[in-house]
Amino acid sequence: MNRYFIEVGYKGAAFSGFQVQENAHTVQAEVDRALSTLFRAKVESTGSSRTDAGVNARQNFLHFDTDLPLHPQFLYKINAILPADVVLNQIYSVPAEAHSRFDAVGRSYEYTLYTHKDPFMQDRGxxxxxxxxxxxxxxxxxxxxxxxxxxxxxxxxxxxxxxxxxxxxxxxxxxxxxxxxxxxxxxxxxxxxxxxxxxxxxxxxxxxxxxxxxxxxxxxxxxxxxxxxPGHGLFLMKVHYPEGLLTPYPF
CATH class of the missing domain: 3.30.70.660 (Pseudouridine synthase I, catalytic domain, C-terminal subdomain)
Structure with a gap:
């Protein structure tokens, strides 16, 4: 069984949060759905950081296990399945015992205020x-x-x-x-x-x-x-891992 970390970004406005919840629209549920569709087998991921409803992320991580080979156009195909407000930026090969949540050594957040009315900042500040x-x-x-x-x-x-x-x-x-x-x-x-x-x-x-x-x-x-x-002013900017843990998958 191979373990992979995937790096995602998302706009949180339409979601009830990041983590899978019963009867709720979440980022992780969309990622799991896209992975399961591509692999044609049920995939359940583990997330690195929970974010609340409306909260955005420039970078968040999940990990999942599979014995199935990765399609050469994995990133393109996954992003074609994911909704427009979620993007999968990269996939990494990691050791079998690596854990996206417990191996994180730090996280960086950014909260944005804007002082004059700006329709382009709505849901982002x-x-x-x-x-x-x-x-x-x-x-x-x-x-x-x-x-x-x-x-x-x-x-x-x-x-x-x-x-x-x-x-x-x-x-x-x-x-x-x-x-x-x-x-x-x-x-x-x-x-x-x-x-x-x-x-x-x-x-x-x-x-x-x-x-x-x-x-x-x-x-x-x-x-x-x-x-x-409000949550929509908050961005998870970066999840920090020990140097050398993440190796981009060599497509």
């Missing part, structure tokens, strides 16, 4: 026409890096055993009429990036002091975080 103190946002983003316990920024009904995360990058930047938050960590909790963004926006608007922001983090109480920012 959060329209936020309010004044923001960029210095305060940047200070809050830097403060986040000094913490490891992110219980405050985890939604309830999660199945994790620890709320410890190591934040490697946390920063805001302005790009014309776009304001973008970038964050990279070894792992993320359910709703964590949206909780961070929503709570920092309260700091940027002067509704929360820096001391209150620290108190919210240290409270380990999710009712002190703001998760209200």
């Amino acid at each position: 959060y329209f936020f026409p309010y004044n923001l103190n960029m210095d305060a946002l940047q200070e809050a983003a830097e403060i986040i890096k000094s913490y490891e316990d992110f219980t405050t920024f985890s939604k309830r009904n999660t199945q994790v055993h620890t709320y410890i995360c190591k934040i490697e990058e946390s920063l805001w930047r302005r790009e014309g009429e776009r304001i973008v938050y970038n964050v990279t960590a070894n792992r993320f909790l359910r709703g964590m990036v949206r909780g961070l963004v929503g709570t920092m926006l309260r700091v940027g608007r002067g509704k929360l002091t820096m001391a209150q922001f620290r108190t919210a983090i240290e409270s380990k109480d999710c009712t002190n975080a703001d998760f209200a920012v």
